[in-house]
Amino acid sequence: MTDLNLIVRVAARGDGVTADGRFAPLAAPGDRLLADGSVEPGPHHQPPPCRHFPECGGCQLQHLDDQSYAGFVRDRIANALEGQGLKLPDFAPVHLSQARTRRRASLSAQRIGRRVLLGFKQERSNRIEDMRECHILHPELFALVEPLRALLAALLPDKRAATVKMTLADQGADLLLEGASADTLAAAEALTGFADRHGLARLSLDDGFGPQTRWEPQPVTVTLSGTPVLLPHDAFLQATADGEAALVAAVREALGDAAVTADLFAGIGTFALSLAGKLYAAEASRDAVLTLKSSGRGLFVEHRDLYRRPLSTAELNRFEAVVLDPPRAGAEAQAQQLAASTVPRIAYVSCNPASFARDAKLLVAGGYRLAHVTPVGQFRWSTHVELCAAFARG
Incomplete structure (x- = not known):
């Protein structure tokens, strides 16, 4: 006899689905949906590795093991x-x-008083999940998250939002800060000092009129099938x-x-x-x-x-x-x-x-x-x- 409470698949937006078509958030195939709406973990339900899950919108399926996650993709x-x-x-x-192999990402930032929130937006929300750990970003990119808070505190007015686009190029990290400006000498020096200290491949600003390169010691490239090619700003x-x-x-x-x-x-x-x-x-x-x-x-x-x-x-x-x-x-x-x-x-x-x-x-x-x-x-x-x-x- 079919157990109608058994989670049999994961829907496109990440919810588990029972044998009779009910949806259960954060459920994996093999879990059971209980009468009170909670989920009894099954053999494919793993402990999420990140403290920010499930609030962070960067991941929706950390509770799936590799077998069930591969099944979801197929x-x-x-x-x-x-x-x-x-x-x-x-x-x-x-x-x-x-895990930890993503070489490009777009993070959201906002200054609130002296504090800068930086991370992915929360699932189905405009609120920023302030990133303190990340299990998807390449370590070279994640290492820049904390230093970026201090840089953005110097560049962003209170309550101003910005976007940080990160790409790992052949020469290192390529950063594009959208919504930030550096109109003073102190801000310009902060930019170049940050780029130099952290060995960036390139650091650019876009204040609404297109990317402006502020640091690029040598032409930035990415190697595709053995051929190094120039990497345009925000290229796919x-x-x-x-x-x-x-x-x-x-x-x-x-x-x-x-x-x-x-x-x-x-x-x-x-x-x-x-x-x-x-x-x-x-x-x-x-x-x-x-x-x-x-x-x-x-x-x-x-x-x-x-x-x-x-x-x-x-x-x-x-x-x-x-x-x-x-x-x-x-x-x-x-x-x-x-x-x-x-x-x-x-x-x-x-x-x-x-x-x-x-x-x-x-x-x-x-x-x-x-x-x-x-x-x-x-x-x-x-x-x-x-x-x-x-x-x-x-």
Whole structure:
């Protein structure tokens, strides 16, 4: 007989779901929902490692062990595909990034009197969870959290909010402070002194008129598939190095030995720089386009907004393979053109299972076969899921 109080899965926003469809916060598969609304832990319920859980919005699933967390990542993708009426393909084992490997993050800050709050915002709230420990950030980035409080106390007026964008580059930490200004000599000296003491790769301010570099001893780069490329301010970078490697490997496997490839929504070259043969790259960000053109790899790069002007079927038919890595909104217009094309192979990288499944339905309706999906959970303990899907003609 089915135990209707048994938690059988975790929903998209992180709540456990019982066999009869009731929701239970902070429940893992195998837990039981008791009559008073509390949860009796089961075999997959682990003690959360961080004191800030569950208030901090940086993590929603620290109570899941790796087996159930991997199941959540896979199920998010499978449920999205089934919701579009698609047959499930083969799934690779889920790749999970380990704790303390995040190399980019956006933290919120606010000065209240002499105190500066700094951390992720609380779940479903604008309140800042003041970070005193973190189990997802790379240690080199977390080491800057406490010193940043003192710096921001000197830069922010009382009750002023700011955002700290952190990225780990080849030369060290790259920081962009949004909402902060340094108009006095003392503030300018505080900035350069902070950057020097902590060995930053770059320190920039954005007071509303775009990033201004205030410290950069040498050009900041990030190495992608063995090629160092310039890192523009606030450029998109995969959240972990191992997550990037898993997605690159999946893309390469999906494309095989294609000699002429198009990389659409190419960014700064995460996938284009990993591929052999002739490469065309399309990207809407001017800074990313300049990075790709200066990479030394001989790519043909076009500054092109693929939402407004997707590649046409005639343009696509010149390629043996296509890589798609769109933002969360997906690539519906481009997928429609691809569905009518003769491109033999497609690798679709996505950070949103819902928009991916919508676009996958278009491709399948156009005659493509969804052959394989590689799920990636590089935002450790969050509900954020990534994937690489392989499509083939016929």
